Amino acid sequence: MFPVTLRSVLGLLGRPDNLIDPSNLRRLLERHIPFPNLEDAMIPVHVIATSLGGSAVCLSSGPAIDAIMASAAIPGAFPPVRIGEDHLMDGAVASNTPILTAAKLGATRIIAFPAGFACSVHTPPSGAIARALHAITLLIANQMVRDMKELAGVVDVFTVPNLCPLDISPYDFSCADQLIERAADNTRRWIKEGGLTCSRIPEALLPHSH
Secondary structure, three states, rough: OOOOOHHHHHHHOOOOOOOOOOOHHHHHHHHHHHEEEEEHHOOOEEEEEEEOOOOEEEOOOOOOHHHHHHHOOOOOOOOOOOEEOOEEEEEHHHHOOOOOHHHHOOOOOEOOOOOOOOOOOOOOOOOOHHHHHHHHHHHHHHHHHHHHHOOOOOEEEEEOOOOOOOOOOOOOOHHHHHHHHHHHHHHHHHHHOOHHHHHOOHHHOOOOOO
C-alpha cells in the first residue's frame, strides 16, 4: 500500500491548468516497487488499466512503474499513460475489481475485498467532488455485482462483506483509522463464520439504503 490518498490527489483539482505533477507519483513508486518489470515479481502480477475506448487492459509484462502509473491515472487528476500504442487511464473506470480478468487468467478461486458505498447517507454529499465520488462508488458496486453474477457457477468468488451501514463520504478521510479497524474486525468475523467456504454476493453490496 502506498502512502497516498485519493483525497490528497483530488484536493488539487480545480486549480488552473491541472497542477498535479505525475512525476511526484512516479518518484513515490520508484521508492517502493522492488522490481523493474512486472514479470520480475516473485509471484505473477497483473495490472488493470482502461483504454480510451473504455476496454479493460491487462498488463502482465513490461515496466512495472509505467503500468501502475497507467492504472492509477485518475481522470481529471493525472493524464493518460502511453504504453505501446495505447493511451491508458485508471483501471477502475473499466474494472475496479477485475474478477472477470482473474477468471480469464485461469483463477479458480478468487477472494475479493469490495470497498462498498455510503449506504446510510440521507442528504447529498457536500461539494461537487464528493458527490461525484459517491456516484462512482455506486457504479463500482453495481459493476462488481454484475461481474459476480456472470461468474456464478464458473469460478468461486468469496467476497468479504463491505461495511454496512456506512454514512461516511469516500471523500472524507477523517475517520480512516476507525474504518480500517472496523473493516478488520468485520473480515475476521466473516472468516470465523465460514466466509471462505461460501461463494455468494453480500447483501451489503446490493443496492439498498437505511
